[in-house]
Ligand SMILES: Nc1ncnc2c1ncn2[C@@H]1O[C@H](COP(=O)(O)OP(=O)(O)O)[C@@H](O)[C@H]1O
């Protein structure tokens with residue numbers, strides 16, 4: 001029993017990798033013939049990175065535990081989700097960003113009323129729930145998990161993946177089609193950039209338990225531009241759309257270079273480039289959209305440098321009101337540490 005309606009217990013179909021993911025490959029991988037509610041929506045505009053996609057596919061096809069690591073907003077989470085979407089594999093995500101407790105994961109006793117009597121009943125958490133189903137569980141921000149939560153996760157990462165519900169005296173065997181993935185900004189060596197506050201040091205044993213570790217870095221500019229255009233079709237339809245997006249990606253890459261050189265503490269993620277493009281549709285002015293999507297996230301002291309990067313890529317002067325802090329925006333926290341712009 002999966003409790004998932006008509007979903008078969010085991011993969012009952014195969015997917016041709018070249019066809020489904022758009023890069024040369026002779027592999028085909030197991031998949032499900034039916035979709036249930038937990039299968040992520042297919043994003044037709046999604047561009048698969050061959051390396052990362054093959055790593056994620058090894059997770060699905062061969063039950064490898066796969067950790068995807070890389071800068072924020074580079075597509076780690078969505079790579080796993082979009083692979084799942086194409087395999088019709090149910091997929092649930094847990095963000096470990098510090099609020100998730102051991103009880104959220106494992107379950108807790110809850111008081112319920114049954115036949116007019118109050119009884120205490122165990123409500124299983126997301127981990128035992130997923131473990132017993134054909135389901136991919138993704139631990140997002142794995143390097144931000146609290147120690148008690150990591151302890152629980154490590155037990156499922158053990159070789160046989162069995163999981164004991166201590167208070168319940170029950171041992172759960174994972175379903176043969178249960179899969180486990182994680183995403184992280186660091187590889188558990190701590191954060192040398194200062195960008196990722198709240199990440200924990202992972203000990204060797206914690207990293208060792210993952211069978212496959214893959215890295216997703218910033219994309220080539222033309223690939224990033226095609227992703228943005230795919231996301232914002234209104235912009236792609238404009239005659240100058242491709243040119244504007246190329247320049248936006250150029251600004252993003254200048255912030256990344258500035259960050260690497262130690263001149264900037266905020267980098268523009270692909271996610272921000274996408275929201276800049278979306279905001280451009282709303283505000284109809286590339287500079288204004290730039291201020292609202294990115295510039296306002298930057299430290300006051302760095303704004304003129306960031307404005308310069310914009311000018312360099314777009315070959316226009318930024319309006320003073322845009323280049324400098326606008327008190328109404330409530331921006332400029334004045335913090336000195338690095339910052340991820342989400
Ligand atoms: N390869 C890609 N193709 C299409 N969209 C992408 C791609 N990579 C990232 N995106 C988009 O960028 C945003 C951030 O992706 P996400 O997976 O949440 O990043 P991460 O988990 O690395 O922080 C999402 O809106 C996603 O749809």
Ligand SMILES: [Mg+2]
Nearest residue numbers: 076077140183
């Ligand atoms: Mg993510």
